[in-house]
Amino acid sequence: MIDVAVVAFAQRQEAAISGESEVEFMVPLMEQAKAAVGLTQSDMGFTCSGSSDFLAGQAFSFVMTIDGTGPVPPISESHVEQDGAWALYEAWVKIQCGGIDTAFVYGYGKSSPGSLRDVLATQMDPYYVCPLWPDSYAVEALAARLMLEGGHVSEHRLAEIAARSRASAASNPHAVRTESKSVAEILAEDYAVDPLRPSDLPAEADGGCAVVLAAGDRARELCERPAWIRGMDHRSDAHTLGVRDLTSSASARLAAHYAAAAGDKVDLAELHGPFTTSEHLLIEALGLDEDSTAINPSGGALAAHTMMASGLIRIGEAASRIWRGDGDRAVAHATSGPCLQQNLVCVLEGD
Amino acid sequence: MSSEVLQAPLVLEYPFTRSTGPVIGAFLTGLREGLICGIRRADGTVLCPPQEYDPLTAEPLTELVEVGQTGEVLTWAWNGDPRPMQPFDRPFAWVLVRLDGADTPMLHAVFAASAAEMSTGMRVRVVWRAEREGHIADIAGFEPVRARKTA
Amino acid sequence: MSVDRAEARDPLAAPAALAAPVTLPPALAGAEPVESVCTPIRMTYTYTPGRALSRYLRAMADKRILGERCPATGQVFVPPRGVSPLAGTAISEVVELPDTGYVDSFNITRVPIERRPDLKPPYCSAWIVLDGASAGFLGLVINIAPEEVRIGMRLRAVWKPAEELETSAANILGWAPTGEPDEVITDYERIGRIEADPT
Numbered sequence: 001m002i003d004v005a006v007v008a009f010a011q012r013q014e015a016a017i018s019g020e021s022e023v024e025f026m027v028p029l030m031e032q033a034k035a036a037v038g039l040t041q042s043d044m045g046f047t048c049s050g051s052s053d054f055l056a057g058q059a060f061s062f063v064m065t066i067d068g069t070g071p072v073p074p075i076s077e078s079h080v081e082q083d084g085a086w087a088l089y090e091a092w093v094k095i096q097c098g099g100i101d102t103a104f105v106y107g108y109g110k111s112s113p114g115s116l117r118d119v120l121a122t123q124m125d126p127y128y129v130c131p132l133w134p135d136s137y138a139v140e141a142l143a144a145r146l147m148l149e150g151g152h153v154s155e156h157r158l159a160e161i162a163a164r165s166r167a168s169a170a171s172n173p174h175a176v177r178t179e180s181k182s183v184a185e186i187l188a189e190d191y192a193v194d195p196l197r198p199s200d201l202p203a204e205a206d207g208g209c210a211v212v213l214a215a216g217d218r219a220r221e222l223c224e225r226p227a228w229i230r231g232m233d234h235r236s237d238a239h240t241l242g243v244r245d246l247t248s249s250a251s252a253r254l255a256a257h258y259a260a261a262a263g264d265k266v267d268l269a270e271l272h273g274p275f276t277t278s279e280h281l282l283i284e285a286l287g288l289d290e291d292s293t294a295i296n297p298s299g300g301a302l303a304a305h306t307m308m309a310s311g312l313i314r315i316g317e318a319a320s321r322i323w324r325g326d327g328d329r330a331v332a333h334a335t336s337g338p339c340l341q342q343n344l345v346c347v348l349e350g351d
Numbered sequence: 352m353s354s355e356v357l358q359a360p361l362v363l364e365y366p367f368t369r370s371t372g373p374v375i376g377a378f379l380t381g382l383r384e385g386l387i388c389g390i391r392r393a394d395g396t397v398l399c400p401p402q403e404y405d406p407l408t409a410e411p412l413t414e415l416v417e418v419g420q421t422g423e424v425l426t427w428a429w430n431g432d433p434r435p436m437q438p439f440d441r442p443f444a445w446v447l448v449r450l451d452g453a454d455t456p457m458l459h460a461v462f463a464a465s466a467a468e469m470s471t472g473m474r475v476r477v478v479w480r481a482e483r484e485g486h487i488a489d490i491a492g493f494e495p496v497r498a499r500k501t502a
Numbered sequence: 503m504s505v506d507r508a509e510a511r512d513p514l515a516a517p518a519a520l521a522a523p524v525t526l527p528p529a530l531a532g533a534e535p536v537e538s539v540c541t542p543i544r545m546t547y548t549y550t551p552g553r554a555l556s557r558y559l560r561a562m563a564d565k566r567i568l569g570e571r572c573p574a575t576g577q578v579f580v581p582p583r584g585v586s587p588l589a590g591t592a593i594s595e596v597v598e599l600p601d602t603g604y605v606d607s608f609n610i611t612r613v614p615i616e617r618r619p620d621l622k623p624p625y626c627s628a629w630i631v632l633d634g635a636s637a638g639f640l641g642l643v644i645n646i647a648p649e650e651v652r653i654g655m656r657l658r659a660v661w662k663p664a665e666e667l668e669t670s671a672a673n674i675l676g677w678a679p680t681g682e683p684d685e686v687i688t689d690y691e692r693i694g695r696i697e698a699d700p701t
C-alpha cells in the first residue's frame with residue numbers, strides 16, 4: 001500500500017452564490033488549493049471531480065468546470081456523479097496503481113437555482129417512487145419516525161445534535177447556520193416535516209472545495225504534517241427502501257470496519273449527516289465515543305450542506321485539523337443517496 | 352451598469368417512457384386492472400412492490416402473487432406543504448405501508464385531514480383512481496380504515 | 503482447466519435468469535400486459551448565468567458583443583465564461599468585438615427539432631469566428647440558401663429590432679453574408695491548437 005496524504009484544501013460555502021457560475025466560483029478555490037502547496041495543474045498526476053448537472057439544471061456543467069483546471073496540455077481526468085469524496089477515493093486508488101504521486105480532487109454544487117429537496121426525488125426508484133415525487137426531507141422523516149417510535153433515538157437527543165452543530169458552526173466561517181439555539185428552543189420549533197423540525201434539516205448551501213493528495217516523500221515535501229489516509233472504504237445498501245432497516249446504517253458500519261476506523265483513539269470525527277437523525281446513526285455505526293471524540297467540530301453538514309461537496313469537505317476539515325495539530329487521528333465520512341444509502345469512511349492520521 | 356443578478360426561468364423536462372420488463376410490467380398491469388401484485392422470494396416472503404431480483408440476494412424472482420388492498424402503516428411523515436407533482440395538492444401523509452400478504456412496505460400517500468389522524472400501525476385501504484393506465488399513480492393514495500364500532 | 507467450446511454459453515443469448523418466465527396471479531391471466539410506462543421528469547429552476555455571462559447578456563441588450571482576453575495567452579474567447587479554457591485562470595479583461603466575422607465551419611440540418619418549430623429545415627448552423635476572436639461560436643446563417651454557404655464566407659449579425667432587444671443572445675436573429683471577399687484562412691494555429699506538447 002502506498003502512503004497517501006491530504007496536503008491541501010480550500011472550500012467555499014454560502015447559502016446561495018447567485019452572482020457566479022460554478023466554474024467562476026471554483027477557479028479561485030482550485031488555484032488556492034494548488035498554491036497552498038506550490039503546485040500547478042501540470043504537476044498533478046490525476047484529476048477527479050464530483051458534481052451533478054441536475055442541481056443547477058445545467059447540462060454537462062462538469063465539462064465547463066474542467067476548463068477551470070486548465071486542461072492544456074490534456075490532463076488525466078475523471079468525474080463521478082457523486083460527492084467529491086468518491087472522486088477522492090478514485091484518485092487514491094489511482095495513486096495506489098503507481099506511476100503518479102499527486103492528484104487533484106474537487107467537488108461542487110450550486111443547488112440554489114432549483115429546489116434541492118425536490119430534485120433529489122429523481123434519485124429514487126424511477127417506476128415506483130420517483131413518479132410520486134417524495135422530497136428528500138419527507139423520505140428522511142419516514143426513517144426518523146421509525147427511529148423515534150422504535151426507541152432508537154429521542155427528540156431530545158436529536159435536538160442536542162442540532163444544538164451542538166450550531167454551537168460548533170459559530171467558529172466556522174464557511175458555515176451558513178451558525179445562530180445558537182438551546183435544546184429547549186429547538187424542541188419548541190414547529191415541525192417542518194413531522195417528525196423533523198427545521199433544526200433537524202440540513203442548511204442547504206452552494207459552494208465547493210478542492211483537495212490535493214500526495215504520496216510518500218512528495219507529501220512530506222509539500223506539507224509539514226501531512227494527513228495520511230490510513231484506511232478508506234465505501235459501501236452501499238440496497239436501493240429499495242422497503243428492504244432496508246432504516247433505523248441503522250449497515251453500509252456505514254461495514255465501511256468503518258474495512259477502513260479500520262475503530263482501531264485506535266479517534267480525536268475527532270467529521271460526519272456527513274445531512275439530518276440530525278443521520279448524524280445519530282453514524283455515531284452508532286462508526287462506534288464513536290462522544291466523550292473522547294470531538295464530533296463535527298466544523299458544525300458538519302447540518303450547518304452547511306453543499307450537495308456533491310459536503311463529504312469531501314468533511315475530509316478536508318478533518319485533514320486541516322491534523323495539519324494544525326488539533327488531533328492525531330481523525331475519521332471523515334461522506335454519504336450519498338436517500339437515508340444514508342451509500343457511505344464512505346476515511347481514516348486520517350498525522351505522524 | 353446594473354449589478355442585479357440576471358435570472359431566467361428554466362424548466363428541465365425528460366419525457367421518459369420506460370420499458371417495464373415482465374415483473375414491473377405485471378405489477379403495473381395489475382394496477383390498471385385494480386389489483387396489487389407482490390413477488391415471492393426464496394424464503395417465502397413477498398416483496399411488494401415486486402422487483403426482478405431479490406435486493407438482498409440477487410436471486411431472480413418470478414412468482415407474482417396478489418396481495419391485499421388494505422395494509423398497515425409502518426411509518427409516516429406529515430407533509431404540510433405539498434409540492435408540485437406530489438399525489439395531492441393539500442396536506443397529506445407520506446407512508447411506508449405494508450399491504451396484507453406482503454412482507455415489505457411500499458412508499459405512498461395517505462389522505463388524512465391532519466397529522467392527528469395519523470398513527471403508526473393504523474390500517475389503511477387503497478383508493479383507486481377512476482381512470483387507470485398502468486402507473487404507480489393509478490393508486491390515488493390510501494385512506495384510513497375506520498374501526499367498526501362493536502356493540 | 504479447459505473449457506469445452508461447445509458448452510460455452512452463447513454470448514448473445516439472454517442470461518438464464520432472465521429467461522425464466524414469470525408466473526402471474528390468476529386474476530391477471532389474459533390481461534393485456536403493460537410493457538412501458540411514461541414517467542416524465544420535470545424540474546423548474548431559476549437559472550443564474552454568473553458574472554461573465556451576465557455582462558455578456560447585458561451588452562447584448564445594447565447590440566454589443568463582449569469577449570474576454572486570457573491573461574496567459576492573449577487569446578480572446580466569446581461568449582465569455584470568466585475562465586480561460588486553456589490556461590485555467592480567471593479572466594477579468596473584457597474585450598468588445600465587432601458583429602462581423604467569417605464561417606470557420608458549417609453544417610446543414612435537414613431534420614426538424616421537435617421543440618424549435620421556428621427552425622425550418624434545411625437551415626445552416628455555422629461555427630463563426632468574430633473579427634478579433636481566437637475561437638468560434640455557434641450561429642445560424644440566414645438570408646442565403648444553405649447550399650451556398652462556404653468556409654471563409656464573411657458574415658454580419660442580424661439583430662432584432664431595437665424595441666425587441668433583451669438581455670438575451672436571441673437578440674441576434676442570425677448571421678447574413680456581407681458580400682465582402684472571403685476570408686483566406688491560413689492561420690490554422692489561431693485557436694492555440696496547442697503548441698504545448700510534453701513529448
